[in-house]
Amino acid sequence: MHISGVQTVLPGHRYAQAEITEAFSQLTAADRDLLERFHAAVGVEGRNLALPLEDYAKLDSFTRANEAYVEAALDLGERAISGALEKAGLPPEKVDHLMLCSTTGLATPSLDARLAQRAGLRDDVKRVPVFGLGCAAGAAGLSRLNDYLRGWPDHVAMLVCVELCSLTVQRDDTSVANLIAGALFGDGAAAVVATGHGPGPEVFATRGRLYPGTEHLMGWEIGEHGFRVVLDAGLTDFVERKVGGDVKDFLADYGLTPDQVASWIFHPGGPKVIDTLAAALGLPDEAMRLTRRSLREHGNLSSVSVLHVLQQTPPRPGQPAALLALGPGFSAEMLLLHW
Numbered sequence: 001m002h003i004s005g006v007q008t009v010l011p012g013h014r015y016a017q018a019e020i021t022e023a024f025s026q027l028t029a030a031d032r033d034l035l036e037r038f039h040a041a042v043g044v045e046g047r048n049l050a051l052p053l054e055d056y057a058k059l060d061s062f063t064r065a066n067e068a069y070v071e072a073a074l075d076l077g078e079r080a081i082s083g084a085l086e087k088a089g090l091p092p093e094k095v096d097h098l099m100l101c102s103t104t105g106l107a108t109p110s111l112d113a114r115l116a117q118r119a120g121l122r123d124d125v126k127r128v129p130v131f132g133l134g135c136a137a138g139a140a141g142l143s144r145l146n147d148y149l150r151g152w153p154d155h156v157a158m159l160v161c162v163e164l165c166s167l168t169v170q171r172d173d174t175s176v177a178n179l180i181a182g183a184l185f186g187d188g189a190a191a192v193v194a195t196g197h198g199p200g201p202e203v204f205a206t207r208g209r210l211y212p213g214t215e216h217l218m219g220w221e222i223g224e225h226g227f228r229v230v231l232d233a234g235l236t237d238f239v240e241r242k243v244g245g246d247v248k249d250f251l252a253d254y255g256l257t258p259d260q261v262a263s264w265i266f267h268p269g270g271p272k273v274i275d276t277l278a279a280a281l282g283l284p285d286e287a288m289r290l291t292r293r294s295l296r297e298h299g300n301l302s303s304v305s306v307l308h309v310l311q312q313t314p315p316r317p318g319q320p321a322a323l324l325a326l327g328p329g330f331s332a333e334m335l336l337l338h339w
């Protein structure tokens with residue numbers, strides 16, 4: 001599979017982290033000093049949000065939040081599809097397969113059904129909407145496109161990820177997990193055009209790793225309140241103990257060691273996770289530069305983030321690249337690419 005076009009789209013409402021901190025303090029009963037400490041610690045300087053800051057106070061129910069999610073997701077998703085197709089030099093009617101991943105809202109008919117019509121895709125396009133992969137979905141979606149194109153190498157496949165994390169804000173939740181989420185996550189969409197034959201970087205290996213008994217580490221509690229974040233304090237320790245070794249094993253199966261990988265395209269889950277994985281793999285600071293920049297400038301965009309880093313990664317012809325994202329399950333999704 002060749003990645004022929006990648007386009008990330010961010011909402012137009014851009015705010016400095018201090019502005020978001022101030023607005024969040026008006027929405028929640030959380031301790032102000034604690035809130036400011038968390039918002040400073042995650043290393044995020046600013047984020048793009050689905051709505052103007054003053055409109056978040058109006059999201060007094062899951063219904064209103066989800067209505068805002070559908071409207072914004074369709075706008076961002078359509079723009080991402082158009083941009084990715086333009087970069088790939090393909091018209092929308094050439095798309096045979098459309099996979100859409102999102103874990104921050106719900107819609108039936110699914111977003112992909114609506115986006116296919118808005119973007120001008122054929123009415124016989126094969127659609128696969130996916131919910132629940134969370135931050136891992138950008139990498140997992142690429143792997144599933146690779147599977148599809150191995151069977152249909154002459155087809156064109158698209159992945160669209162849309163995440164509007166800010167619309168899941170929980171005004172009555174003063175837990176550490178919610179305060180961290182409110183400090184860390186941002187909004188955006190990304191689309192990828194993939195083909196069985198060039199141009200673009202080629203995916204030559206993929207692997208998923210699901211860790212049994214780790215459901216408590218990351219996810220949502222879903223109820224009448226909407227989406228309440230689950231982030232366990234043991235997540236970083238688990239990454240240190242398990243994930244680094246699995247990445248090394250994956251590389252070793254293809255004759256590689258971490259120091260032989262020219263580009264690291266890692267999901268910017270948070271500063272501690274980035275630092276932990278880099279240390280486990282023995283990577284220099286430069287290896288995570290684009291990942292850290294994405295986090296600093298835009299926050300964690302969930303499934304969109306790793307695709308944003310992919311878009312920013314310059315080609316290094318003849319050199320291998322590793323793409324990695326972590327998500328609920330707990331799970332890891334890994335790919336190897338080369339230009």
